[in-house]
Amino acid sequence: MISPLWLWPIWLASILLLCLFGGSTALRALLVLLPLLLAASAAVSCLASRRISLRLSSRELAPKRRGVSAELSVKNDSPFPLMQLRCHMTLENRLTGEQFTRLVAVSLPPFSSRQVSLSIGSRHCGQILLSTGRVRAADFFGLISFPVAAKGRAITTVLPNTFPLRLLTGFLNLSLEESEEYDPARAGEDVSEVHQIREYREGDALRQIHWKLTTKYDNLMIREPGRPIKRSLLLLFDLRRPAGSSPHPACFDAAAEAAVSLSQALLDEGIVHTVAWETGDGPIERRTVQNIDDLTMSLPGALSGHGERIPGTEQAGELFLAPEYSRIFAVCVGRPLSPPPGDRRTTVLCCTDRPKGEDDTPSDTLIWFHPKTYPDELGNLIV
The missing domain is CATH 3.40.50 (Rossmann fold)
Incomplete structure (x- = not known):
């Protein structure tokens, strides 16, 4: 397939000008060989495009505005060089509906691979789908390209920022007694369940003193109430x-x-x-x-x-x-x-x-x- 079309008029106009104003024999010989070079370049790109594999990977989670870090791995398993691989990357935020595209170009020698690091900024949080859209292998001159069947796909989630939010007591405190589970890591206000027993610290309420253990250890001991889950x-x-x-x-x-x-x-x-x-x-x-x-x-x-x-x-x-x-x-x-x-x-x-x-x-x-x-x-x- 010929792509992009606007390059062809420029290329033909350049040849025409060289024919009109170029007088050297070597230049004329080169102009005669150009169609052969173009055909050979297109043939190499066509053969290389059949044995290209892609893999797209990214981190599962990413902070907002710092960019989605991803890596595009390209492998050329053919004995022919990959002159130009044009990969249109698509970024879709599934939460906001936004879509962005980015062109990535890479070239590879025969039987080789290459990793391209990508960082795509995201103003908004949400689940991000990264995919390789249109992928084409172009010839040396960039005039003819061939589709590449290989595709890549990765998903990452851009995390939202948070802000201070104060909770005012309302309905929920009425159902504290309904819980039969208690937080093992934090104290609360339910005196029916003991979270831990420790030594007295300044500011502790006197009603929390455990008198039996205080007498036993000859030191003020405090009973911390539990926190219902x-x-x-x-x-x-x-x-x-x-x-x-x-x-x-x-x-x-x-x-x-x-x-x-x-x-x-x-x-x-x-x-x-x-x-x-x-x-x-x-x-x-x-x-x-x-x-x-x-x-x-x-x-x-x-x-x-x-x-x-x-x-x-x-x-x-x-x-x-x-x-x-x-x-x-x-x-x-x-x-x-x-x-x-x-x-x-x-x-x-x-x-x-x-x-x-x-x-x-x-x-x-x-x-x-x-x-x-x-x-x-x-x-x-x-x-």
């Missing part, structure tokens, strides 16, 4: 695009940061919770988050977007009716989810970049936030 809170990531609308990519980025910051704030308070998200064509995924590692492992799925949210087909309605959750937070973009009428345990956090209207007044069950001011708007949340 609560699993009755659900955090729903619904980061799909509402049908018929196209929110700005910054909205998805802000919603993801809000959801992850809320989950992190819950962990800081010792609140074990469940995160959930809808998959593209399957059931709702649920993960129990007990520590920051559990949260990180959930993000590749939660930040994958999964296309459009079509009204009337949300599986989230099943979660809103689930009796095992005493508190539910749902984070969405563009259009708020609709809990059942009279539901007071669910709070919907919805990110939008459009001007707020009369119907956008925040309430106890619906909080709007903007992608530029969300840290201030969500600084305090009642749990």
Whole structure:
């Protein structure tokens, strides 16, 4: 195949000028040999293109704005040199819907391989799909190219940043006694369970003194109360695009940061919770988050977007009716989810970049936030 087409007129015009103004015999001989050289170069590229293999790899997780690090490995198994391999790299953010392309060119001797390091910046978080789009092997002159069947693919997740989020006591403290599990690493306020016994330190409450052990060891000993592990809170990531609308990519980025910051704030308070998200064509995924590692492992799925949210087909309605959750937070973009009428345990956090209207007044069950001011708007949340 001839590619790119605009090179041919330039090449033919150059030959014509040389024929008109070039007077040397050597130059004329070279002009006669040019078609043969072009044919030979094209034949070598065609043969080499049949035995090219590609492999694309990247890190599973990457910080935002520092770039997605990837490596493209190219191997030439043919006895012919690979003069020009043109690989159009495609980067797709599945959360925001953004797509970018980048051209990578490489040449290889016969029976050799080469690794090309790539760093692609990402302004927004989300699951990133890296793939090799159109791959062609071109001749020495860049006039004729041939398709290469080999393809590469890799997935990485750009992590969101977080911001301080203060949790205000509300519904959740009413269900402390329902938990039968206690945090082995942190003390709490449940005096019915002992976290640990230690020596008295300045500032400890006198009611925590363990008098029997104090008498036995002749030193003030303190009984630290336990911290119940609560699993009755659900955090729903619904980061799909509402049908018929196209929110700005910054909205998805802000919603993801809000959801992850809320989950992190819950962990800081010792609140074990469940995160959930809808998959593209399957059931709702649920993960129990007990520590920051559990949260990180959930993000590749939660930040994958999964296309459009079509009204009337949300599986989230099943979660809103689930009796095992005493508190539910749902984070969405563009259009708020609709809990059942009279539901007071669910709070919907919805990110939008459009001007707020009369119907956008925040309430106890619906909080709007903007992608530029969300840290201030969500600084305090009642749990």
